[in-house]
Amino acid sequence: MKLYSYFRSSAAYRVRIVLNLKHISYDTIPVHLVRHGGEQNSAEYLDVNPQGLVPSLDITPTINTGERELKPQIITQSTAIIEYLEEAFPQPALLPINLIERAYIRTLMQIIACDIHPVNNLRVLHYLEECFDCDKAEKITWYHHWLATGFAAFERLLIENGSTHYCCHKQVTLADVYLIPQVYNALRFNLDMSPYPTINRIYQHCIQIPAFVDAAPEQQPDADI
Amino acid sequence: MKLYSYFRSSAAYRVRIVLNLKHISYDTIPVHLVRHGGEQNSAEYLDVNPQGLVPSLDITPTINTGERELKPQIITQSTAIIEYLEEAFPQPALLPINLIERAYIRTLMQIIACDIHPVNNLRVLHYLEECFDCDKAEKITWYHHWLATGFAAFERLLIENGSTHYCCHKQVTLADVYLIPQVYNALRFNLDMSPYPTINRIYQHCIQIPAFVDAAPEQQPDADI
Numbered sequence: 001m002k003l004y005s006y007f008r009s010s011a012a013y014r015v016r017i018v019l020n021l022k023h024i025s026y027d028t029i030p031v032h033l034v035r036h037g038g039e040q041n042s043a044e045y046l047d048v049n050p051q052g053l054v055p056s057l058d059i060t061p062t063i064n065t066g067e068r069e070l071k072p073q074i075i076t077q078s079t080a081i082i083e084y085l086e087e088a089f090p091q092p093a094l095l096p097i098n099l100i101e102r103a104y105i106r107t108l109m110q111i112i113a114c115d116i117h118p119v120n121n122l123r124v125l126h127y128l129e130e131c132f133d134c135d136k137a138e139k140i141t142w143y144h145h146w147l148a149t150g151f152a153a154f155e156r157l158l159i160e161n162g163s164t165h166y167c168c169h170k171q172v173t174l175a176d177v178y179l180i181p182q183v184y185n186a187l188r189f190n191l192d193m194s195p196y197p198t199i200n201r202i203y204q205h206c207i208q209i210p211a212f213v214d215a216a217p218e219q220q221p222d223a224d225i
Numbered sequence: 226m227k228l229y230s231y232f233r234s235s236a237a238y239r240v241r242i243v244l245n246l247k248h249i250s251y252d253t254i255p256v257h258l259v260r261h262g263g264e265q266n267s268a269e270y271l272d273v274n275p276q277g278l279v280p281s282l283d284i285t286p287t288i289n290t291g292e293r294e295l296k297p298q299i300i301t302q303s304t305a306i307i308e309y310l311e312e313a314f315p316q317p318a319l320l321p322i323n324l325i326e327r328a329y330i331r332t333l334m335q336i337i338a339c340d341i342h343p344v345n346n347l348r349v350l351h352y353l354e355e356c357f358d359c360d361k362a363e364k365i366t367w368y369h370h371w372l373a374t375g376f377a378a379f380e381r382l383l384i385e386n387g388s389t390h391y392c393c394h395k396q397v398t399l400a401d402v403y404l405i406p407q408v409y410n411a412l413r414f415n416l417d418m419s420p421y422p423t424i425n426r427i428y429q430h431c432i433q434i435p436a437f438v439d440a441a442p443e444q445q446p447d448a449d450i
Contacts, residue, residue, distance in 0.1 A: 050378040080331035106305035
């Protein structure tokens with residue numbers, strides 16, 4: 001497999017954690033979201049991912065097909081990639097068997113994947129600047145607002161469900177996979193994390209797990225921190 | 226089941242379509258997102274959904290439990306609700322069996338659920354106004370920008386995959402369930418839809434299906450169009 005990735009993309013970070021947890025080896029193809037006006041906007045990359053976003057996962061099988069060239073099989077959108085990996089490589093399971101628990105974990109995933117991350121990603125921040133000529137401080141206020149709004153709901157759900165060292169149960173699930181990269185970004189942007197003790201506890205616990213350590217931005221081949 | 230819904234919410238509209246396609250009867254509990262400063266912000270509703278968003282689906286079983294009161298079982302986030310309904314009520318299937326096709330449909334779902342809808346929903350438009358004092362025309366420009374960006378990628382994927390009257394194959398899938406409410410909103414906000422002939426064709430076809438007709442905003446008990 002080949003993962004089109006950017007070290008700082010929290011959506012790519014999620015996919016890297018899942019690949020590591022499931023012991024799936026992959027090659028990283030770096031797509032630098034800032035350099036050269038954003039490499040994701042090149043015609044070449046738009047053929048891979050028409051949205052011009054990372055991550056994209058190329059799962060084209062490497063069978064010798066003689067003269068026929070296989071159409072590349074590429075999955076885009078981190079949640080589509082991750083649900084695919086969970087179905088195609090079921091062990092270790094990152095979603096429980098119980099349907100209501102699965103739904104709860106998907107709720108936690110979507111709070112981050114729908115209501116925090118897309119409102120705060122690079123292209124939205126750029127467009128804010130373009131439309132409203134806002135400065136860095138205004139962009140940070142915007143960024144913090146959506147993080148704080150989302151984390152407050154996330155924290156409340158964790159407390160109501162008695163979370164300790166993981167979001168759910170006594171093992172890693174996809175909820176942790178989505179939470180950890182978002183907290184990493186929150187810390188990078190200096191959000192005050194003191195209102196979220198449960199999230200902090202889970203973060204401190206999960207970042208010590210090898211699959212999370214190896215997926216971290218600073219461990220990536222394209223890291224230019 | 227009880228669906229906390231707002232007639233114009235495209236996320237609630239998706240869930241209504243799935244409930245109808247699967248012939249699941251439900252009661253609507255209206256949550257008016259505008260009236261009284263937004264009924265979703267009441268303490269009562271925040272107990273149902275700590276994010277203060279619609280939809281929420283109450284699936285608490287109605288068993289006579291004697292003196293013990295069942296803890297309400299409520300699922301929030303439309304994608305978590307819809308994946309739950311697909312697992313708990315598999316017929317008719319709204320995702321195919323093939324894992325790569327499932328991934329493709331989830332990609333289409335997420336283009337709308339992550340990269341169009343959350344950047345354009347009411348709370349984001351309100352916050353734009355609060356932060357940047359923008360007027361109605363600026364909000365419409367913002368709204369159209371994310372619709373056009375997302376629809377362009379969606380259209381390209383549909384063309385590459387040979388879509389005709391549905392997003393995928395010859396039957397309704399979750400991709401159609403996500404697309405139709407988003408097009409409904411685009412038309413309401415007068416987006417020029419001419420660059421998206423495939424999306425238009427699928428929209429015109431799907432809005433004639435009874436499950437989609439009955440889920441439409443103007444058919445809801447809380448419609449105040």
